[in-house]
Amino acid sequence: MSTPDPAASEDIESEEAQRERSLQERLKVDRAARWPVGIFIASSIGWLVFGSLIALIASIKLHDPEFVADNAWLTFGRVRTVHLNAVAYGWLSTVAIGIGLWVLSRLCRVPIEDHRSLALAAILWNVGNGVGIWGIFRGDSTGVEWLEYPTYAAPFLLVSFTFVILTAVNLIRKRKPGHIYISQWYIMAAFFWFPALYFTAHGLLILAPVQAPAQPPINWWFAHNALGLWFTPVGLGTIYYLVPKIIGRPIHSYYLSIIGFWSLAFFYAWNGMHHLIGGPYPAFLITASVVASVMMFLPVITVAINHQLTMFGHFKALIYSPTLRFVIFGAMSYILVSFQGSLMAIRSINNLTHFTHYTVAHSHLGAYAFASMVFFGGIYYIMPRILEREWPSRWLIRLHFWPCAIGIIIYFVMLSWGGILQGIAMNRGEMPFMEIIKTTMPYLKWRSIGGTLMTIGHIAFMASFIWMVIDRRKQGSEPTLFAKRTTQDTPATNASDS
Amino acid sequence: MKNRPGSEKGEDLDVREVHGQLLREKSEPREMFHAAPSWLKHGIYAPLTIWALIYLLSASGGFKWNEYYEGFRSTVKMAEMEKLNSEENGSSPESPATPMSLRDEGKTVYQNVCSACHQPNGKGLPGAFPPLAGVDWVAGDERRLALIVLHGLMGPITVNGETWNSVMPPQGANLTDREIAAALSYVRSEWGNNAPEVLPETVGKMRAEFKDHAPWTNEALTASDL
Numbered sequence: 001m002s003t004p005d006p007a008a009s010e011d012i013e014s015e016e017a018q019r020e021r022s023l024q025e026r027l028k029v030d031r032a033a034r035w036p037v038g039i040f041i042a043s044s045i046g047w048l049v050f051g052s053l054i055a056l057i058a059s060i061k062l063h064d065p066e067f068v069a070d071n072a073w074l075t076f077g078r079v080r081t082v083h084l085n086a087v088a089y090g091w092l093s094t095v096a097i098g099i100g101l102w103v104l105s106r107l108c109r110v111p112i113e114d115h116r117s118l119a120l121a122a123i124l125w126n127v128g129n130g131v132g133i134w135g136i137f138r139g140d141s142t143g144v145e146w147l148e149y150p151t152y153a154a155p156f157l158l159v160s161f162t163f164v165i166l167t168a169v170n171l172i173r174k175r176k177p178g179h180i181y182i183s184q185w186y187i188m189a190a191f192f193w194f195p196a197l198y199f200t201a202h203g204l205l206i207l208a209p210v211q212a213p214a215q216p217p218i219n220w221w222f223a224h225n226a227l228g229l230w231f232t233p234v235g236l237g238t239i240y241y242l243v244p245k246i247i248g249r250p251i252h253s254y255y256l257s258i259i260g261f262w263s264l265a266f267f268y269a270w271n272g273m274h275h276l277i278g279g280p281y282p283a284f285l286i287t288a289s290v291v292a293s294v295m296m297f298l299p300v301i302t303v304a305i306n307h308q309l310t311m312f313g314h315f316k317a318l319i320y321s322p323t324l325r326f327v328i329f330g331a332m333s334y335i336l337v338s339f340q341g342s343l344m345a346i347r348s349i350n351n352l353t354h355f356t357h358y359t360v361a362h363s364h365l366g367a368y369a370f371a372s373m374v375f376f377g378g379i380y381y382i383m384p385r386i387l388e389r390e391w392p393s394r395w396l397i398r399l400h401f402w403p404c405a406i407g408i409i410i411y412f413v414m415l416s417w418g419g420i421l422q423g424i425a426m427n428r429g430e431m432p433f434m435e436i437i438k439t440t441m442p443y444l445k446w447r448s449i450g451g452t453l454m455t456i457g458h459i460a461f462m463a464s465f466i467w468m469v470i471d472r473r474k475q476g477s478e479p480t481l482f483a484k485r486t487t488q489d490t491p492a493t494n495a496s497d498s
Numbered sequence: 499m500k501n502r503p504g505s506e507k508g509e510d511l512d513v514r515e516v517h518g519q520l521l522r523e524k525s526e527p528r529e530m531f532h533a534a535p536s537w538l539k540h541g542i543y544a545p546l547t548i549w550a551l552i553y554l555l556s557a558s559g560g561f562k563w564n565e566y567y568e569g570f571r572s573t574v575k576m577a578e579m580e581k582l583n584s585e586e587n588g589s590s591p592e593s594p595a596t597p598m599s600l601r602d603e604g605k606t607v608y609q610n611v612c613s614a615c616h617q618p619n620g621k622g623l624p625g626a627f628p629p630l631a632g633v634d635w636v637a638g639d640e641r642r643l644a645l646i647v648l649h650g651l652m653g654p655i656t657v658n659g660e661t662w663n664s665v666m667p668p669q670g671a672n673l674t675d676r677e678i679a680a681a682l683s684y685v686r687s688e689w690g691n692n693a694p695e696v697l698p699e700t701v702g703k704m705r706a707e708f709k710d711h712a713p714w715t716n717e718a719l720t721a722s723d724l
Binding site: 019022023026027030106107179181182183240241243244245246247248250251252253254255256257259280281282283284287288290291294295297298301302305309384385388390429430432433434478479 | 518519520521522523524525526527528529530531532533534535538542543546547549550553554557558559561562563564565566617618619621623624
């Protein structure tokens with residue numbers, strides 16, 4: 001294989017002219033993205049804060065069942081479900097669309113063409129989410145996990161996402177010639193995978209339900225892929241874009257990138273059945289899923305090596321760059337959560353962890369410590385560019401990072417430990433069920449503490465965001481960093497960045 | 499196609515003055531073309547793939563739809579064995595091939611049907627479900643016990659001096675006489691209980707005698723003249 005040189009076609013341009021052209025392109029991309037991407041990101045932060053407050057209610061109810069128990073809208077069955085949907089569709093999906101489209105637009109070097117329609121689609125997307133959440137609150141949940149939005153919310157989401165896909169396809173079709181960067185692979189694929197998953201599952205489980213025994217495999221195929229083929233690829237695409245952008249160094253290996261992408265695509269789609277270990281399903285169905293889950297070691301180790309070799313020698317940048325700190329926290333969590341997930345799919349380990357809080361801790365490690373943290377980093381990078389002003393206060397960014405980071409660590413460690421104790425006790429079958437619940441109590445309280453910390457971080461984040469949008473004064477070109485850069489860590493041609 | 503800088507001078511100025519974020523940005527990301535390290539290929543990819551193939555072939559029950567995973571035992575073969583046994587049992591009830599006693603069979607029934615309320619350890623749940631371990635109701639008249647399982651029980655009862663007031667749903671329609679007898683035999687010989695086995699015929703007799711009876715109450719049981 002000859003090595004394609006992305007710069008070959010541009011040799012005729014002088015370096016100075018190239019930089020100038022790149023600046024112009026990025027300026028157009030950012031200005032076209034201002035409204036649509038801005039609306040997606042702004043609304044996602046609203047959903048994040050709402051979802052965290054609701055989560056706190058659900059968490060407190062688990063150790064204090066009488067907490068706001070007189071209101072039907074705030075019973076556990078509804079708040080827990082509202083939390084899941086508000087953060088999965090309101091926060092993660094919304095921010096994934098916003099960041100995904102921006103990164104795609106940057107890398108294709110094409111501005112979003114019909115940004116007015118896309119801005120309308122962003123509003124429609126939020127209407128769909130609002131209707132869905134309201135539907136769950138009033139008791140119209142479909143009862144299918146991860147697909148609880150009542151059917152009347154689906155048309156809004158369908159129309160809105162159609163616009164999103166059309167935009168993405170348009171960007172890819174009109175991309176400037178040259179190398180296709182790995183983030184483009186991930187994000188483009190995700191924009192096809194997610195609607196395919198959502199509407200297949202919605203059709204087969206809600207509109208025209210298949211026979212009952214066939215429903216759980218479809219349900220878990222969808223729910224697990226929503227994480228693996230939607231949040232994960234957009235998250236990885238974002239990491240792949242931001243890390244080289246901030247430390248000013250190319251990704252270590254194109255080959256590792258591409259092995260990572262295709263092995264993720266190949267193995268992840270099989271993973272969902274590991275949720276049904278011990279269930280009444282043919283051995284081969286479960287075994288295939290266990291194998292695919294363990295094989296996820298392959299893409300994860302590959303991506304991890306690629307990231308580490310890229311970062312190697314540049315970890316100092318974590319001291320000052322807010323974006324990089326969030327993104328690297330997310331990238332490290334990705335490695336951890338994936339290793340853990342592969343091990344949890346092994347039958348003998350699953351035997352212990354299944355139906356315990358351990359699984360809940362695991363899912364938050366994925367959805368929060370990985371996906372959410374990466375998207376926080378993405379927002380810190382994107383907003384100054386599309387708004388053309390700086391983040392107002394480094395203290396607010398600190399107040400976002402530390403409570404969130406400490407909160408999720410408390411959450412994960414405590415709930416995992418409680419889950420293991422719970423699993424051991426349930427497998428032994430000597431202790432009455434009520435006693436087992438009592439042993440998990442302290443860990444459930446720790447969860448509420450971790451959740452409170454994260455919520456504090458989110459409120460600081462929202463305050464910081466609103467301040468930035470309202471206050472037009474901070475238009476200087478000095479980035480808001482955690483600390484002053486002491487040394488230039490690369491012989492950079494242009495200055496280091498937030 | 500290409501945006502030559504000279505053509506849009508006005509916007510250039512714009513960039514310099516307003517958009518400092520863009521100016522300080524590093525160049526767009528690229529990828530280098532280092533080959534995948536060989537330890538990754540031989541030390542990670544290869545062993546993972548080999549393990550995957552071995553496990554896939556050994557734990558998939560020949561890819562049959564009706565093979566369920568039970569610690570590598572073939573569920574199809576187990577079902578065939580069971581069928582064979584029951585056929586043999588028809589001609590000679592004392593067949594040594596009979597693998598399970600009534601009590602062992604009852605353990606499965608108990609775990610599937612009864613243990614959700616009465617708990618695997620037979621201690622019940624305080625305030626909700628009465629215990630079965632060391633209880634006079636269990637060790638007492640087997641016919642009364644069979645009737646409770648067949649038709650259910652409601653209203654206040656006294657178990658070991660404590661009063662309970664909850665509902666036990668009828669199981670007569672879900673379980674055969676043999677299954678009920680098995681579960682009762684298990685309950686009567688487990689957790690320190692030591693009462694004789696209950697025969698399927700006894701359950702059958704009760705089922706026939708009190709056909710489609712409503713759920714029992716303490717008074718009705720006392721009045722039934724057993």
